[in-house]
Amino acid sequence: MKIGILGAGSMGAxxxxxxxxxxxxxCFGVRQPVGEKTAKRLSALGSSVRTGSLEAAAQxxxxxxxxxxxxxxxxxxxxxxxxxxxxxxxxxxxxxSPDLSGLIIGHSTSAAEEIARWAPQANVxxxxxxxxxxxxxxARYGDHSAAVFVCGDDEAANKMVTHLAEGIGFEVIDAGPLxxxxxxxxxxxxxxxxxxxxxYGSKIAVKLLRR
Amino acid sequence: MKIGILGAGSMGAxxxxxxxxxxxxxCFGVRQPVGEKTAKRLSALGSSVRTGSLEAAAQxxxxxxxxxxxxxxxxxxxxxxxxxxxxxxxxxxxxxSPDLSGLIIGHSTSAAEEIARWAPQANVxxxxxxxxxxxxxxARYGDHSAAVFVCGDDEAANKMVTHLAEGIGFEVIDAGPLxxxxxxxxxxxxxxxxxxxxxYGSKIAVKLLRR
Numbered sequence: 323m324k325i326g327i328l329g330a331g332s333m334g335a336x337x338x339x340x341x342x343x344x345x346x347x348x349c350f351g352v353r354q355p356v357g358e359k360t361a362k363r364l365s366a367l368g369s370s371v372r373t374g375s376l377e378a379a380a381q382x383x384x385x386x387x388x389x390x391x392x393x394x395x396x397x398x399x400x401x402x403x404x405x406x407x408x409x410x411x412x413x414x415x416x417x418x419s420p421d422l423s424g425l426i427i428g429h430s431t432s433a434a435e436e437i438a439r440w441a442p443q444a445n446v447x448x449x450x451x452x453x454x455x456x457x458x459x460x461a462r463y464g465d466h467s468a469a470v471f472v473c474g475d476d477e478a479a480n481k482m483v484t485h486l487a488e489g490i491g492f493e494v495i496d497a498g499p500l501x502x503x504x505x506x507x508x509x510x511x512x513x514x515x516x517x518x519x520x521x522y523g524s525k526i527a528v529k530l531l532r533r
Numbered sequence: 534m535k536i537g538i539l540g541a542g543s544m545g546a547x548x549x550x551x552x553x554x555x556x557x558x559x560c561f562g563v564r565q566p567v568g569e570k571t572a573k574r575l576s577a578l579g580s581s582v583r584t585g586s587l588e589a590a591a592q593x594x595x596x597x598x599x600x601x602x603x604x605x606x607x608x609x610x611x612x613x614x615x616x617x618x619x620x621x622x623x624x625x626x627x628x629x630s631p632d633l634s635g636l637i638i639g640h641s642t643s644a645a646e647e648i649a650r651w652a653p654q655a656n657v658x659x660x661x662x663x664x665x666x667x668x669x670x671x672a673r674y675g676d677h678s679a680a681v682f683v684c685g686d687d688e689a690a691n692k693m694v695t696h697l698a699e700g701i702g703f704e705v706i707d708a709g710p711l712x713x714x715x716x717x718x719x720x721x722x723x724x725x726x727x728x729x730x731x732x733y734g735s736k737i738a739v740k741l742l743r744r
Contacts, residue, residue, distance in 0.1 A: 463743070530737055
């Protein structure tokens with residue numbers, strides 16, 4: 323397959339290298355003139371990949387990976403839109419704020435944070451929202467325990483809920499402060515949609531793999 | 534532990550039953566007068582649990598699970614706030630629209646949908662946003678492959694990206710249409726925060742367990 327990669331940052335370089343090793347033709351598109359760091363990274367990939375302008379890479383690929391920093395994404399995509407007609411545009415971006423604290427687009431609060439506002443002197447802990455009621459009685463999947471995510475702003479309260487979740491067999495992932503609920507509640511939607519849309523069914527659960 | 538459970542729907546009933554079986558004291562709080570369906574569900578739980586008003590359950594528990602439908606949550610929490618001072622309030626809610634299509638609160642778009650707007654004739658496919666660049670070269674975790682989620686509105690484009698992801702060792706989860714990116718992008722934030730906040734490190738990945 324011919325693959326264009328827009329940007330030669332860590333994601334683009336890693337994917338390009340892997341795909342080239344599988345025999346795909348890879349062309350990196352980078353801003354001209356090419357900076358020193360980018361040139362170095364590209365030359366480390368060896369002769370199996372070609373490089374060119376952003377336009378050249380967009381024209382080259384049957385599939386085009388957009389892997390520039392989020393701040394540059396709109397400008398790059400808009401300027402290349404004419405070269406992307408009918409192509410597969412792979413989006414691996416995340417619209418993350420520069421301090422990595424949150425998503426810039428579309429995510430401003432969560433049920434958990436609202437509940438904390440409504441009961442301001444309670445210690446709200448988010449948990450159990452990513453598992454189906456029908457799967458609560460059996461957290462085991464073969465050799466693995468399904469994960470639940472715990473977040474909250476009171477350490478003792480988090481511990482209490484962790485105890486309650488571990489008691490019924492779940493692996494508890496400590497997800498930090500209550501505001502993290504805005505990233506855990508969407509996971510429930512993803513779960514629901516995977517379960518509902520037929521292919522996966524409701525006997526699915528999330529696990530965190532570690533090494 | 535003394536646990537109050539607000540609501541006797543499927544989530545509340547399942548968790549209450551499990552916790553009671555572990556020896557915790559459980560009190561269900563339900564709207565008075567108790568409806569026929571709720572009474573039936575509660576009586577099926579047997580004598581190991583007590584039932585009462587929402588207020589009684591809130592007062593009873595050291596930990597209180599809020600498990601009423603989302604539409605009722607604000608009213609219930611606000612009205613019980615005085616009984617919840619200093620207590621652990623476990624939130625397992627999801628602010629889901631009645632047709633299950635999306636989150637009512639805080640989630641209105643995604644990078645992927647914006648990108649599709651900027652390159653309207655490209656076939657945008659979301660993928661690879663939930664895996665770290667440093668982990669791309671090795672999708673295996675012992676016996677398991679890490680998951681990536683693919684979503685997009687063009688079936689052929691989704692297939693092409695699925696092929697590219699499977700080629701480098703990932704298990705591909707078909708997450709449906711491009712709008713699902715609004716639930717997959719937050720998963721990247723969750724991943725980043727788990728990796729950054731020290732406890733888990735960056736060698737983590739998500740897997741979908743199935744049975």
